[in-house]
Each structure stands twice: as structure tokens, then as C-alpha cells.
Amino acid sequence: MPKVLDNVQIGPQNWKMLVRVPKLVEKARPGQFVIIRVNEAGERVPMSIGGLDRENGVLTVIYQVVGKTSALMTTIPAGGEILDCVGPLGLPTHVKKWGTAIVVGGGIGIAPIYPIAQAWKAAGNKLYTIIGARSQNILFYENEHKAIADKFYACTDDGSYGHHGFVSDILKQILDSGEKVGMIMAIGPVIMMKVVANLTKPYGVPTWVSLNPLMVDGTGMCGGCRVAVGDTTKFACVDGPDFDGHLVDFDLLTKRLNAYKEQEKNSFHRFLESPGCKLADSVKTLVK
Amino acid sequence: MADQKLDKKDRMKIPRTSMPEQDPKERIHNFSEVPRGLEIEMAVTEASRCLSCAKAPCVSGCPVEVDIPGFISLVVERDFAGAARKIKETNSLPAICGRVCPQEEQCEVVCILAKKFKPVAIGYLERFVADFERENKLTQIPEMAPASGFRVAVVGSGPAGLTVAGDLIKLGHKVTIFEALHKTGGVLVYGIPEFRLPKKIVQAECDYMARLGVEFQPSTVIGKSDTIDELFEMGYDAVFIGTGAGLPNFMGIPGENLIGIYSSNEYLTRSNLMRAFDFPNYDTPIIVGKNVAVLGGGNTAMDSVRTSLRLGAENAYIVYRRSEAEMPARAEEIHHAQQEGVQFHMLTTPIRFIGDAEGKVIAMECVKMQLGEPDDSGRRRPVVIEGSNFTMEVDLVVVAIGNSSNPLIPQTTPGLDINRWGNIIVNAETMQTSREGVYAGGDIVTGGATVILAAGAGKKAAKAIHQYLLTKKDSLVKG
Ligand SMILES: Cc1cc2nc3c(=O)[nH]c(=O)nc-3n(C[C@H](O)[C@H](O)[C@H](O)COP(=O)(O)OP(=O)(O)OC[C@H]3O[C@@H](n4cnc5c(N)ncnc54)[C@H](O)[C@@H]3O)c2cc1C
Ligand SMILES: Cc1cc2nc3c(=O)[nH]c(=O)nc-3n(C[C@H](O)[C@H](O)[C@H](O)COP(=O)(O)OP(=O)(O)OC[C@H]3O[C@@H](n4cnc5c(N)ncnc54)[C@H](O)[C@@H]3O)c2cc1C
Ligand code: SF4
Ligand code: FES
Numbered sequence: 001m002p003k004v005l006d007n008v009q010i011g012p013q014n015w016k017m018l019v020r021v022p023k024l025v026e027k028a029r030p031g032q033f034v035i036i037r038v039n040e041a042g043e044r045v046p047m048s049i050g051g052l053d054r055e056n057g058v059l060t061v062i063y064q065v066v067g068k069t070s071a072l073m074t075t076i077p078a079g080g081e082i083l084d085c086v087g088p089l090g091l092p093t094h095v096k097k098w099g100t101a102i103v104v105g106g107g108i109g110i111a112p113i114y115p116i117a118q119a120w121k122a123a124g125n126k127l128y129t130i131i132g133a134r135s136q137n138i139l140f141y142e143n144e145h146k147a148i149a150d151k152f153y154a155c156t157d158d159g160s161y162g163h164h165g166f167v168s169d170i171l172k173q174i175l176d177s178g179e180k181v182g183m184i185m186a187i188g189p190v191i192m193m194k195v196v197a198n199l200t201k202p203y204g205v206p207t208w209v210s211l212n213p214l215m216v217d218g219t220g221m222c223g224g225c226r227v228a229v230g231d232t233t234k235f236a237c238v239d240g241p242d243f244d245g246h247l248v249d250f251d252l253l254t255k256r257l258n259a260y261k262e263q264e265k266n267s268f269h270r271f272l273e274s275p276g277c278k279l280a281d282s283v284k285t286l287v288k
Numbered sequence: 289m290a291d292q293k294l295d296k297k298d299r300m301k302i303p304r305t306s307m308p309e310q311d312p313k314e315r316i317h318n319f320s321e322v323p324r325g326l327e328i329e330m331a332v333t334e335a336s337r338c339l340s341c342a343k344a345p346c347v348s349g350c351p352v353e354v355d356i357p358g359f360i361s362l363v364v365e366r367d368f369a370g371a372a373r374k375i376k377e378t379n380s381l382p383a384i385c386g387r388v389c390p391q392e393e394q395c396e397v398v399c400i401l402a403k404k405f406k407p408v409a410i411g412y413l414e415r416f417v418a419d420f421e422r423e424n425k426l427t428q429i430p431e432m433a434p435a436s437g438f439r440v441a442v443v444g445s446g447p448a449g450l451t452v453a454g455d456l457i458k459l460g461h462k463v464t465i466f467e468a469l470h471k472t473g474g475v476l477v478y479g480i481p482e483f484r485l486p487k488k489i490v491q492a493e494c495d496y497m498a499r500l501g502v503e504f505q506p507s508t509v510i511g512k513s514d515t516i517d518e519l520f521e522m523g524y525d526a527v528f529i530g531t532g533a534g535l536p537n538f539m540g541i542p543g544e545n546l547i548g549i550y551s552s553n554e555y556l557t558r559s560n561l562m563r564a565f566d567f568p569n570y571d572t573p574i575i576v577g578k579n580v581a582v583l584g585g586g587n588t589a590m591d592s593v594r595t596s597l598r599l600g601a602e603n604a605y606i607v608y609r610r611s612e613a614e615m616p617a618r619a620e621e622i623h624h625a626q627q628e629g630v631q632f633h634m635l636t637t638p639i640r641f642i643g644d645a646e647g648k649v650i651a652m653e654c655v656k657m658q659l660g661e662p663d664d665s666g667r668r669r670p671v672v673i674e675g676s677n678f679t680m681e682v683d684l685v686v687v688a689i690g691n692s693s694n695p696l697i698p699q700t701t702p703g704l705d706i707n708r709w710g711n712i713i714v715n716a717e718t719m720q721t722s723r724e725g726v727y728a729g730g731d732i733v734t735g736g737a738t739v740i741l742a743a744g745a746g747k748k749a750a751k752a753i754h755q756y757l758l759t760k761k762d763s764l765v766k767g
Binding site for chain 1: 468469470478506507512513514534535538544545547550551553554557558562563567568569570571572573575646647696
């Protein structure tokens, strides 16, 4: 079973877990993801690659507590184990020299955009990085991003840090400046990716997004992860998770993500009341 | 024993034993197995019906030519474990095949008795002896050949992969099974429901393989973690690909991405592999429909519709574009579904799905069909009756119209030839692919077929791989 080397809280709702999976790390490329199980009766939860330490075979996963499985993950101590971690899954993000390339990370998306930024930088691009979150205490990876970006911008919705406003404001300024941008990649909440894609469309700048539909197997076997891209239906786990943001039906994705909302909520509350629940009180209140 | 002295006429007078089953009214509220299995005396009586025909037609009806009269006569002698071992000479998975094989179109349909009476219940007996052997812990570790020093990688742990692994390990080769999912067994664990094939039986088969020394590596997707070529670099001497037909087909009609429309793979995987039928004791949720339409007429459709009843559907429909006679499901499953109150809408097909503001399916528009000229499959082609449109209220739809093959391995294996449907092309005798040392069998070669055909392909491949390794050894010695 994969060993958890570290598991620490890095924000009000976010944790960083380091898992030793040498084979997976050797094969993984930025943009891919893994599927984790933490207990026998548990779900298979997809998590993006939030960092790859190839020397030590260590995978970084940054996760947000939103329900039962992510809450359970917080209870695994350093030195503990998870049941399994399968991957790498999905196709890697395109890496090429486009000239100027922009990565946009919102919320938890700040994590997976980082290995992509590293790869784009290494490919010789002039790298602009925009990260954003609701508030300063949610931001993370700032120093990491700063260290490799040619230009770096942080935004908060509440103005507690950096630009007061959305990542799309900064992106618009860059596009309006007339600088030629070869490629944009945005990862974050669906609404953020939708806004970014709508913004860049009139400028004609290719904009890719990483989609996070509900998944089961992650190998193309179930079709639960299907998303509409242009006129076609794609399976995000094998055809993606990256897609051309100008063609994605974001509204469909949002609806499909809510398919089990009631059931998940009930399951979480039942879990909270069960004698076996070992969650810290501070974690219990995180799930709305 | 009196039974053995019966003459032919007496034997023919014995009526076919019927299988004790859970009452339909009860069973639609649980996931326990429907047929309970024969009692000892029932099995012995049923076995004594067999005439032990010299040129037994049942044997040629069986895709792997199990010595049917041979094992049945051991049942008459009450050597049940011996009977199980007799079957295992040609079929490693009798507890599974006894439950899921379509005997009515294989061995039983050609049974001599079927002409005038009812055929011997070969499937029931197969299940009986296999269960007897397992439940009484009479399973023996077979004689194992000395270690050959060769290593074989098996990709996929369905019936094809399990059979290859079991045969090769006995011949002295080291075998590793790589499986993408966290549980081994392929469709037997993620597809076929508990009420038809209890998962503990599949687990027992996998445990048995492990006892023989087969190494399992679950949660490993070949093509993503290692490619076939990398398996050779890692020191494997041969590779068997048994990855099944795991890519679900959809109808391609408007509204198909609405919430509440599942592929049968997703629906069954949630329920069987992830045990969503036991939500919230298990964490994976599943949509529970009141009015459930399952599209299709195969085993997968029957499994889905019967699952939906057990999860609480008030109305469970099979919607099939041809007529009942063309339905590919096993007769027994259709019969069980009817007993359980499934409503059959034959000669009907949906043309679009209708959703509400939240994106949930609430209805589907259908058209009626009539049967026209026979098509490539020899079945009469369904043709739309113009103007026959009508709407069905549904809140859950399961699309069970078949699977295609997953392209992952062909895409990552240069020189591996596939046909236009994406199935791997093999030599029909040796199961060898276009690549030296790479063999394939089961649904990835044939498209969706049956457990016994997959297991049979595994047998052939194991034989050929063994030959290949021996030849390799010779050339190593000489070279
Ligand atoms: C390719 C991919 C990569 C992902 N990467 C990450 C990551 O790096 N970090 C991270 O924290 N999460 C990531 N997710 C989302 C993560 O898988 C879900 O948050 C997780 O499965 C929730 O499990 P749970 O049991 O805690 O919550 P549940 O009880 O299952 O769900 C609670 C609520 O969370 C929301 N939710 C559930 N699944 C998803 C999902 N797939 N996407 C968005 N919202 C969801 C739903 O609104 C749901 O009602 C990724 C998802 C995909 C498909
Ligand atoms: C719902 C349903 C009901 C059925 N009912 C019957 C029945 O009653 N009777 C009958 O005879 N047949 C039935 N069948 C058909 C039968 O189950 C299949 O023909 C048989 O399982 C095929 O066996 P296989 O070994 O080729 O592949 P599978 O059983 O499909 O197993 C393939 C395995 O390979 C794994 N895999 C795929 N890709 C990779 C990869 N890249 N790396 C690692 N692992 C991989 C998969 O996860 C899977 O576990 C049914 C099928 C379904 C879906
Ligand atoms: S054909 Fe029927 S009667 Fe003859 S050997 Fe086979 S099972 Fe027995
Ligand atoms: S998650 Fe099952 S096909 Fe993508």
C-alpha cells in the first residue's frame, strides 16, 4: 500500500499530501491524474498531479475537503498508508514552445497548474502565471510559482492580497496590451474556466482547460465522466482531462457535478454521527 | 446404488430436476443469489438421467469440450469432488460457468434427451459439483511442474486472464496478473451482479490462483504505467492481453448526457464493484429510479433491469428494438426478469431524451419498430414505423447496447494489429498476435462474447505460450 510521507493543512479547507509511489511518479506527466482509495468501503477519488519529486518517487496531492472521502484523507497521519493509488491516468498536457504562454490557476487548481508551468517554462516559453482565490489564506504555492514565472500575478476576490478581483481581470489586461500570447491553460472551478474561455475566445488565443467531472474507474470503461466538447461526447478520463475551452459545454459539466449532491450530503452527515468518525471538529464543519 | 442399475427407459422417465429458487416477491428486495443450488439427492437423481452417450453431442456443444458424461457419471457415483476435477481438466472455472454459461444454446440444446424430453441439467450439475468441492474445502493444489525460469505477464484479470495464469503457473512459469481496477475478476466482479454470481465465488477463484503462486498487481493500468514493450524490458518472456471489451457504446441521440442516463457498465460497476447497492454503508452513490428504462436485450440489460428493481424501482422496463425472439440474453435471465415483474417493451427504440432544468432525465421519446429483411447477423432488421412516436416517463435510463474495445493497449503497442472494430487480431489456433511473444484472447479479440469463450481462448493461449517458451529455451541452450 502506498505510504503517506506527509499530510498537512495548508489553508482553511486545503491539505497537502505526499505519497510515495515511485513507479507512478516515474511515468507521470503534468496534466495527468491519479485515483485514490482510502478505505475498503470508500469511493475512488480522482486527484490531479500537484507535484512530482522524481528523485524520491513522491507525488504531491493538494486536496480540498468537500465531502466524506476528502475529510477522511485528513485523518491519515504521516507514516500512514492509503489503500491504493492508480495512475498516471488521462493524457498529459501539451508541452511546446509557443512564445508567450499563460497559466491560470484558481483555488485548488493552483496545484495542478504548477507542474504544467514548470514544463512550459522548461520548453522555453515566456511564462506568465496568474493565480487566484477567494482570500489570501487560501492561496498556496505562491513562492513556487513566482520562482519560475517571468511575470506573476496573484488575485483575491476580497482584495486581501494582490489584485482585488478575478484572474480574468489580469488576463484581459495582458490580452489587451497587444502582446502576442501563444497558449493559455486554465485550471480551477468550472465557473472560472468558463469565464476565462469566454474571455479569450474573441482574441482567438487557444485556451485549454482541465475538466473534473465525476469519475468511477478512470480507464474509459464506464462513461460516467462524459463531457460535451463541440459536437462530440468525450470521456474526460481517457480523452482528457484537458480540452479546448472554447468548445467545452461548461453548463453541462456543472449540472453533472451535482448529480449526487443530496446523497453525498446525507452520507457525510450520517458519517459524522457514527461512532467510528474520528474527524477533528475543525474538519467536521468544513463540509457545507 | 440403485441409481446405477437403472436401464435406459427408467432413466428417461425421471423428470428434469428444477432448480430451487428464491421467491420472486422476496428476491426483488435483496441481492442474494436467485438459484439456491441443488441438494445432494437432487443432483444424484438428475445425474442418473444421463445416458452416457458414446458420441456425446453435449461435449461437442461445449466450447471447451468438457467431458460431460464423464463428470456426470462421477456424480452418480457420488464422487462430487472427482467430478469437479474432471471438469477442471478443460474448464478452470466451473463454479462460475455453471452459473453463467448459456447452456440452453451450448451443451443442453444438443443433449439427446432434449429431442423427446428435457435435456440433462448440465449447468446445474456443473455448479453443484464445483460448489461442493469449494464449500467442503476439497480443492486440491495440483501437481506443479518445476520452475522453468520464465516469466509471463497477463494483462487483465477476467476469465481469459485467470485461465491463462492458472494453466501457466502449473507448468512452472512465473505469472503476474496486472489489473487496472482495484479488484480482480474482470466483468465477473464489476459487471455480473451478486444475485447471479456471488462475488465470494470469484474471490475464491482468485485466491486459488494466488495459492498456486500467481502474483496479482491490481490498480495497474498497462499502457499507462508500463507499456507492453516495457514489460519485456522488465524481464517478462511473454505477454497475454485479456483486457476485455470495456468501452461502452451509447445511442448517439439528443439528450444522452442528462443526469440519470448511465451506461450499463457505469450502473453495474457502481452497484457491483463499488457496492453502491449498499449505500451509504459503502460510499459510492447510485441514482435510484422510480421509472427505469434499460435499453437493450442482452445479459447486461437483464442484469441492469433486475438491479434497478432491487434498488427500488416501481416500474422497470426493458426497451428493445427487436422482438423477444432476437434477444441475446440467456433464456433463464429473461425468464427471471419476467418473474420479477420487468415490463418488456419490444420493437421500441428511443430517439431522444428529455430533461428538466437541473439537467435530469424525465422522459424519453420513442418510436415503434417492425422487423424487415434479415441483416448481417441473420436477424431481421428493425425498421422504424413512421408516426409511431410516443413518450415514456422515466427518471433513470441504462444504456446496455454493447461495448467496444478499449484502445489503450493497441495505441501504446507498436506493431500490434487490430481490425476495424479495434479488436486485436490473432492466429485462431495459437492466439498469437502480430507481435512475437504477445498473445491475446477473450472479448478483446472477439468483441463482447461469453465467459466460457474467454476461458477457452485462455486455455489455447496458455498452451501456445508454453510451447513458445520451450522453443525459446531450446534456442537459448543452443545459442
Ligand atoms: C481529473 C480530476 C482531478 C481532480 N483533482 C483534484 C485535486 O487535485 N484536488 C481536489 O481537492 N480535488 C480534485 N478533484 C475533485 C475530487 O475528486 C473530488 O472533490 C472528490 O472526489 C470529492 O470526494 P468526497 O468524498 O470528499 O466528496 P463527495 O461527498 O463525493 O462530494 C461532495 C461534493 O463535492 C463535489 N464534487 C464531488 N466530486 C467532484 C469532482 N470530481 N469535481 C468537483 N467537485 C466534486 C460535489 O459537488 C459533491 O456534491 C479532481 C477531480 C477530477 C475528475
Ligand atoms: C453485465 C454483463 C453480464 C454478462 N453475463 C454473461 C453471462 O451470463 N454469461 C456469459 O457467458 N457471459 C456473460 N457476459 C460476458 C462475459 O462476462 C465476457 O465475455 C467475459 O467476461 C470476457 O472475459 P475477458 O477475460 O475477455 O475480459 P473481462 O472480463 O472484460 O476482463 C478484462 C479485465 O481487464 C482489465 N483491463 C482492461 N484494460 C486493462 C489495462 N490496460 N491494464 C490492466 N488491466 C486492464 C479490466 O479492468 C478487466 O478487469 C456478461 C457481460 C456483462 C458486461
Ligand atoms: S447428450 Fe445428454 S444424455 Fe448424452 S451424454 Fe450428454 S448430457 Fe448425457
Ligand atoms: S471515469 Fe469511467 S470512463 Fe471515465
